[in-house]
Amino acid sequence: MQIFQVVIIGILLVFIILMVLTLIMMLFPKFVNKKSKQESKETVTLTTTAETNIDTKPTTIDDYTLISVITSAIATYRGSTGENADINSFRVVAFRKVKKNKI
Amino acid sequence: MGAFIDTVVELLKESGFYNIIDTFLDGGWKTLVMIAISMVLIYLAIVKKFEPLLLLPIAFGMLLANLPFAELASTSEGGLLYYLYQGVKLKIYPPLIFLGIGVMTDFGPLIANPKSLLLGAAAQVGIFITYIGASLIGFTSPEAGAIAMIGGADGPTAIFTAQALAEHLTPAIAVAAYSYMALVPVIQPPIMRALTTKKERSIKMVQLRDVSKKEKIIFPILVTLLVSLLLPSAATLVGMLMLGNLIRESGVCDRLAKTAQNELMNIVTIFLGISVGSTASAENFLQAKTLGILFLGMFAFAMGTATGVLFGKIMCVVTKGKVNPLIGAAGVSAVPMAARIAQKIGREEDPDNYLLMHAMGPNVAGVIGSAVASGILITMLG
Structure with missing residues (x-):
């Protein structure tokens, strides 16, 4: 009985810990990259402006x-x-x- | 002349040869068997390339430990290997190896596809199934836990757990773990083919997104905090793994990164291998238990692969065919060999199917998963 208790608790704990980690990591792009996206947006705008100024011959x-x-x-x-x-x-x-x- | 002969005879009596012959029927034969086993392991390491970096020092340590009168076994206080063994006994070497592994590992594929972590978790189920088997055939609960960790396919973790739960089984567990890790290309493919259909093996997965440097830097800190706060017994292995990774990803510690993945890792590998080998004395190794450990180790490996693939199939159904179940087999760690096997089997069905990067996610998740499983077993059984 104790054997199965160890197995069930063990499997559950492995999944719970890694699921919590999975959930947090799934939120990563929303929070961590939020600012980066804004920065890249600004870069795109700047690039576009620069491109319009460059002679397109x-x-x-x-x-x-x-x-x-x-x-x-x-x-x-x-x-x-x-x-x-x-x-x-x-x-x-x-x-x-x-x-x-x-x- | 007589005195000269007496001296020569006395010298011969103090030789290892005399000891083996003199005590042959009284256990001396065991010394010969152990030397033969170490020779076989040296052969496997050099000729068959079975994880040679560790198997070779282990085999040679085994050879040294079984030389009569040399006093080189880990238990011979005062000998060189006794002192080197303290790094294993005090559980210092495995975490240092994890530091090096952390520096060498790119967690990018895992961060890009966090669901891979679940495949890493699923592959650890094999460990717990093996724990049931080991307990049922007569091993004590801590022994069963230590043996089951072979299924994590992670040598340092298996040694770390064995030292914590069943120190006397460390040599057999280390030999089994490293031998089976070398046999990943033989053990895994039949299981992967048996549990998947041709259609499933042909599934092409969408390209992973780019991972920013900021994500890669936050990841090791986050994992350390989360895992260590939830499961303090896993903090040593996970902490060192993540420290190594942070050194790598920070981009400001190049010298430390180079040292950790080269010089430090190599030095510790030599010390770990020879120390573990030196524990394999005849009395310790030549037991029926060793055969049981070798059998259970193989079983654990196979079960880990199977549960990984089966969970991959579940994810395939849930995602409506977007996940190739083969990558689940990589959840058993054995980085990067298990991921390469997933790639190889996938390309057998479709040469244009590139699964390597997708399999690297569960593969590195398996390293975290096995460290977590080790922490759980140590907490519950130690």
Whole structure:
């Protein structure tokens, strides 16, 4: 009788503890990621605005190549190249059109 | 000349060979049997690759412990292995292994699909079914609990529980646990195929959502608080597992993460293996009980797999075919082998079916589940 008592209580406890954990984790995205979603929304808005400002002429250069080139140029300008390279130390916040008549 | 011969004879009498021959009928044969068993285990570790990282030190510890006059058994006070064994006796090594496992484990698939935790819980039912079997064939209640933990398919947890409940059975339990973990690819597939239909095995699951870093950092803290407050006896294993995971996910302790999953883990693995092996003296190991433990260990493993798959089938019905029952088999821990088996069996039916990440959820849930089951057994039977 004691054997079955251990088994029933044991199984119930394992399920109860893991079910409580399951329920809490199911609420994770609602609470933990709430702020993150808002942040990503803001990012999307900013990106959209930036995109509208960028010249949308068709280009032959792949976007990723362009990003690499710009990143590399900024890193070189800042003197952080080779082993000292740290592309996380700066952030591009805006692109502006150059007025041709001023050149 | 006579004095020289006397000295040589005296030296020979102090040799292990003389002891084995002299006491052969009075138990010396047991020494030879134990040496033979350790050789078989060394063979399985090196040639068959049966969990070699632990089985090899265990087998060699067994060999050392059974050398006559060497005084290397864990019980020989003053010997090297006696002191190393204190880490097992005081239950220090298994939690340290859990720390390393925590650093190596990505709980992302589990956080993305929390229902996997239920599959991890279901696979622990095998432990309790085995507990009934072990009790019915004559093991005491604490012994039955320690043996049943083999079904958790988690070596450190099995050793931790054995030390708490039935210290004298630790070597047999450790050998059984690690041998069967190595045999996961042999034990699980027939059970998985027998309990599922072709249609069920072919179910493709939807891709898991991305898990944010914030979720991954909160998860180990939350699990530690919740499990430890509900079940304090599980706090040691769960706490160390989650500390390791927090070190990994925090992203600010790279040096600690590297040490915990490499140097520390390797050092503790050597100490744990050789210490557990050194407890396997002939008097301790060559008993009818050992055969019973080996049989019950296999039974526990099979039952854990079966209950995991059966619960997977229930989840399949409840979710209207969105869960492939095969991933339930991964709930027995044995990370990541059990998840790989689920993937392999799934791809046998449909080569485009990728279940690995889905199976990793129940797989890591099984580690938490077995630590919880261990805590429950220690609380109730210790």
